[in-house]
Amino acid sequence: MPVVNLNRKTFEKIVGRKLSQEKLAERMAMLGTDVNEINEKEIIVEVFPDRPDLLSEQGFARAFATFIQAEKGLKKYHVKKSSYKLIVDQSVEEVRPFTVCCVVKNLKLDDEKIREIIQIQEKLHVTYGRNRKKAAIGIYPLEKIKWPITYLAKKPSDIFFKPLGSKFPMNAKDILLKNPAGIKYKYLLDNYRRYPVFIDSENRILSMPPIINSEETGRIDEKTKEVFIEVSGFDFDVLSICLNIVATALSDMKGDIYQVDVKYGNKFTSTPNFSEKTMNIDLNYVNKILGLSLIEKDMKKYLEMMGYGYNNKKVLIPCYRSDIIHQIDLAKDIAIAYGYENFKEEIPKIDTIGYEDRFENFKEKIAGILIGFGLMETNSYNLIGKQEQLEKMKIDSEVVEISNSNEEFNTLRHWMIPSLLKVLSNNKHNEYPQKIFEIGNCYGIGKSETNVDEFSELGIMISHNKADFTEAKQILDSLLGLFGFEYSVEESDHKSFIAGRCAKIIVNGKEIAFLGEINPEIIVNFNLEMPASGLELNLTELFKLVE
Amino acid sequence: MDFDKIAASLHPLERSVLPFLKQDIGLNELVEKTRLSEIEVLRALQWLENKKTLKLIKEEKNIVQLDENGKKYIIQGLPEKQLLGFLLYREFTIKELKERTHLDDDEINFSIGILKKKEAININDKEVSITDYGKDLASKITDEERIMKSLPKDMSEFSKDELEILKGLQRRKKMVVVETKKKFFVKLSKIGEELSKKKIKQEFIENLTRDIVKEGTWKKQEFRRYDVKAFVPSINYGRRHFVNQAVRYVKRIWLDMGFKEMSGTNVQSSFWNFDALFVPQDHPARDLQDTFFIKNPEYANLPRKEILENVKKMHEKGGFGSEGWKYQWDEKTARKNVLRTHTTALSAITLASLNQNELPLKFFNVGKVYRNETMDYSHLFEFYQTEGIVIGDVNFRHLLGYLKEFFKKMGFEKARFRPGFFPYTSLSTEVEVFHPIRKKWIELGGAGILRPEVVIPLMGKDAKVLAWGLGLERIITPYYDINDLREIYNNDLKKIKKSKIWLK
Structure with a gap:
């Protein structure tokens, strides 16, 4: 979750009411944020990813003000008319088809405000913008721009400008190879023939989204009073919300927001659009899901505490909210305003009968028996190193592999004995004899929905100076004896065991287990010294036989 | 303890040792005289000590002995002496000295260092020459030699100056070695003295045997009294792993509340783990940094067409009062196999396959889930989650009710709920419980009402x-006083053996 550092002074000024440190922390938590720290200067919070509008001092304070009822209901934002125009060229369709934008004037920027603006931009990039892929925001000083602006795609070799923070102009290819932002976001443009750029009427490049602004036309500082803002990406609605989050925050900084007419083909669209979305709400539905009996007046109050407008079964959703896609989301916000701490917990009278899964119960029974045999139960990870379960065991087999895990845990185990040998090698300092067992999931390639065959195996390992085949066989014999099976034993030449001291166990023509004395080479491979004998029993198969 | 009781509680070993006891007798002498092994005599003496008949005094001696090189040089002469011997005749370079003496580099360098410090030699432009003092020294027995010749010797017998020289020798390679030798001897108490003089004639029954029972010997003879306070070695027993004990208990809680157990696989298609739960395909939780993807077999098969189409439509266009996510849903992305990141994947499968005529229904599961996390004291990449779903005429207050009850049964009397966020629930909550020992609120899991877009x-x-879906390890670690989650699965057999019993 994104962490935001809010300037406490700015925050409190916008909220318009001061709360004690504890009250502040408690109310913030109950609004639905994790409060990491509050000190004199800063409020550090983690914002849930469904609320990108809370990623700034202004946005958070706006939501908080209504929540603590210092303000009430929907906050209105206004767009001023202007003659600014931006032309979207058809060429961007294949690479980054949409942009929405606005102009903000009358800003009184200082270092702190610039920090705030950059924080909104960066946090939105990472979260809602999915690392600039879905949405990237550019901010430019207005005075440097000659209108109209054109958004178009050009061949990389035809793009040549001085990227922000750089001393020399470069072409687009070099920016992607040498500039830090270029290197980081290269993959977003790499596969395209042409890259998108914003240019002004004098053909000066303002930026190459979603990578970087131009040093000459794209740097804001404390002298900047007017800015041009664009958001580029793939979905008009997503970009609009993103722009609205930025623009409303700047409006809260006392900036004046001006429209820009964006021309797609022959059609002009005026952005930003601050008008509210409306959604019908059914009081019954809300009461039913919350387990409350609110009346309409209560519901209205709670909606207003969450920054909504309400009028005759219709909810007005602010233009910066991206997360309200169903009535249930309004019910959720009503619950937050009502206060989670005020809900009276209740266990419903639902008569259902508890059933344990039969196989789970079977495994419990097996574990109980083995405890009676004096064996200690262990619990290991299902993930294990490929080397550990194959090479070190002197066998080769196809196993289920993980693409993105480190070598120590890059496969799912296909049998238990390697896990148990790992346990033994972690216990060399403890006293012997060591007799352990574990029941766990094992994995192979097979026919199933996932093409992975998952089954349960029992592994047993006996280790002491006289651990031998007999001891392992005794355990197996006693265990299977309890189920009344006839089983046959055949010699097996499993490489993990000493030749001539390994057996496979067959019931009804099916091999369900093998056991033997562990090959000394393997004992050494696991850094052990003590002899060991082991047993591996397929419980999934055994259970089928029992059933 | 009175005298007769002591006499009647003597173990045969004690009785064998007793006649030979006298003031200040040593262990070795007792071993010799009793013809018992050292361990048997020691054991007998310890038991006698428990009966307050004697005190076993342990004396440690540090004996200094010559080590490998020490033994060699005491015959050949110390390296520095050997060097002086050569230098008496003419000057040599260090390289030449090395060739002539056959000493190793360490010893040569060390010896030259010593001799220079003692001003026995001069070094001029790599040429080494002997001083008058050196010549004098060459014919004398040095302090080092004197001490080496006196070995072996008890450390306590060295004078202060000698100890300094000894320290120098200890710094040199394999010159001397200090061996600690333990010596035991006996100090008899008053009762002990009396006891040792007395002849204990009476024979006691040691172990009750079948023959003794049958022949009635027990009627005529007394049993030897045991020292009931004596230490006994621990037995080798089997135990459930402590996590599994807790898992068992968690299952029982749900069973007691009328929940039916679901079962399912750890490997799941992205479809069940994400798509069916309305997690959009570009959601960060589906990144490589968060989720383990399967390399082989990379893809799963998808479920029946009806479900597939429904899910696809919900993502792309919404419906039933929802706007959906409005993007192009990709089947191949949904087919990617993953290690399930939550047991909620199982709930999705259950919802798709349950018999709707049987509602209301309640299901639970306790199972492993996986996150691509770097392991540290508070993060595991593989851990247990307990999942629960209730389908029926239920509301948010009921959700809180079940959670509160569960945590109460897990030993947390106080639970509170904060708003939370999960992509597949609306009315989501983070549960916090009051840690009775650490005296603070800790976050223990997430819950909510499944979104209509999921259901x-x-x-x-x-x-x-x-x-x-509640992470289990964090819930049970307070009970086991475990502060580092990694400790849970390192399977230290001693810790499993001694772990606190799960009493709930």
Whole structure:
């Protein structure tokens, strides 16, 4: 979750009411944020990813003000008319088809405000913008721009400008190879023939989204009073919300927001659009899901505490909210305003009968028996190193592999004995004899929905100076004896065991287990010294036989 | 303890040792005289000590002995002496000295260092020459030699100056070695003295045997009295792993509340783990940094067409009062196999396959889930979650009710709920419980009401479904006083053996 550092002074000024440190922390938590720290200067919070509008001092304070009822209901934002125009060229369709934008004037920027603006931009990039892929925001000083602006795609070799923070102009290819932002976001443009750029009427490049602004036309500082803002990406609605989050925050900084007419083909669209979305709400539905009996007046109050407008079964959703896609989301916000701490917990009278899964119960029974045999139960990870379960065991087999895990845990185990040998090698300092067992999931390639065959195996390992085949066989014999099976034993030449001291166990023509004395080479491979004998029993198969 | 009682409680070993006891007798002498092994005599003496008949005094001596090189040089002469011997005749370079003496580099360098410090030699432009003092020294026995010749010797017998020289020798390679030798001897108490003089004639029954029972010997003879306070070695027993004990208990809680156990696989398609739960395909939780993807077999098969189409439509266009996510849903992305990141994947499968005539229904599961996390004291990449779903005429207060009850049964009397966020629930909550020992609120899991966008495609209609997925390890570690989650699965057999019993 994104962490935001809010300037406490700015925050409190916008909220318009001061709360004690504890009250502040408690109310913030109950609004639905994790409060990491509050000190004199800063409020550090983690914002849930469904609320990108809370990623700034202004946005958070706006939501908080209504929540603590210092303000009430929907906050209105206004767009001023202007003659600014931006032309979207058809060429961007294949690479980054949409942009929405606005102009903000009358800003009184200082270092702190610039920090705030950059924080909104960066946090939105990472979260809602999915690392600039879905949405990237550019901010430019207005005075440097000659209108109209054109958004178009050009061949990389035809793009040549001085990227922000750089001393020399470069072409687009070099920016992607040498500039830090270029290197980081290269993959977003790499596969395209042409890259998108914003240019002004004098053909000066303002930026190459979603990578970087131009040093000459794209740097804001404390002298900047007017800015041009664009958001580029793939979905008009997503970009609009993103722009609205930025623009409303700047409006809260006392900036004046001006429209820009964006021309797609022959059609002009005026952005930003601050008008509210409306959604019908059914009081019954809300009461039913919350387990409350609110009346309409209560519901209205709670909606207003969450920054909504309400009028005759219709909810007005602010233009910066991206997360309200169903009535249930309004019910959720009503619950937050009502206060989670005020809900009276209740266990419903639902008569259902508890059933344990039969196989789970079977495994419990097996574990109980083995405890009676004096064996200690262990619990290991299902993930294990490929080397550990194959090479070190002197066998080769196809196993289920993980693409993105480190070598120590890059496969799912296909049998238990390697896990148990790992346990033994972690216990060399403890006293012997060591007799352990574990029941766990094992994995192979097979026919199933996932093409992975998952089954349960029992592994047993006996280790002491006289651990031998007999001891392992005794355990197996006693265990299977309890189920009344006839089983046959055949010699097996499993490489993990000493030749001539390994057996496979067959019931009804099916091999369900093998056991033997562990090959000394393997004992050494696991850094052990003590002899060991082991047993591996397929419980999934055994259970089928029992059933 | 009175005298007769002591006499009647003597173990045969004690009785064998007793006649030879006298003031200040040593262990070795007792071993010799009793013809018992050292360990047997020691054991007998310890038991006698428990009966307050004697005190076993342990004396440690540090004996200094010559080590490998020490033994060699005492015959050949110390390296520095050997060097002086050569230098008496003419000057040599260090390289030449090395060739002549056959000493190793360390010893040569060390010896030259010593001799220079003692001003026995001069070094001029790599040429080494002997001083008058050196010549004098060459014919004398040095302090080092004197001490080496006196070995072996008890450390306590060295004078202060000698100890300094000894320290120098200890710094040199394999010159001397200090061996600690333990010596035991006996100090008899008053009762002990008396006891040792007395002849204990009476024979006691040692172990009750079948023959003794049958022949009635026990009627005529007394049993030897045991020292009931004596230490006994621990037995080798089997135990459940402590996590599994807790897992068992968690299952019982749900069973007691009328929940039915679900079972399912750890490997799941992205479809069940994400798509069916309305997690958009570009959601960060689906990144490589968060989720383990399977390399082989990389892809899963998808479920029946109806479910698939429903889910796809919900993502792309919404419906049933929802706007959906409005993007192009990709089947191949949904087919990617993953290690399930939450047991909620199992709930999705259950919702898609349950018999709707049987509602209301309650299900639970306890199972492993996986996150691509770097392991540290508070993070595991593989851990247990307990999942629960309730389908029926239920509401948010019921959700809180079940959670509160569960945590109460897990030993947390106080639970509170904060708003939370999960992509597949609306009315989501983070549960916090009051840690009775650390005296603070800790976050222990997430829960919520499944979104209609999850329920409708799977069940074909809207139903209220309460759902929770609670990480288990964090819930049970307070009970076991474990502060580092990694300790849970390192399977230290001693710790499993001694772990606190799960009493709930």
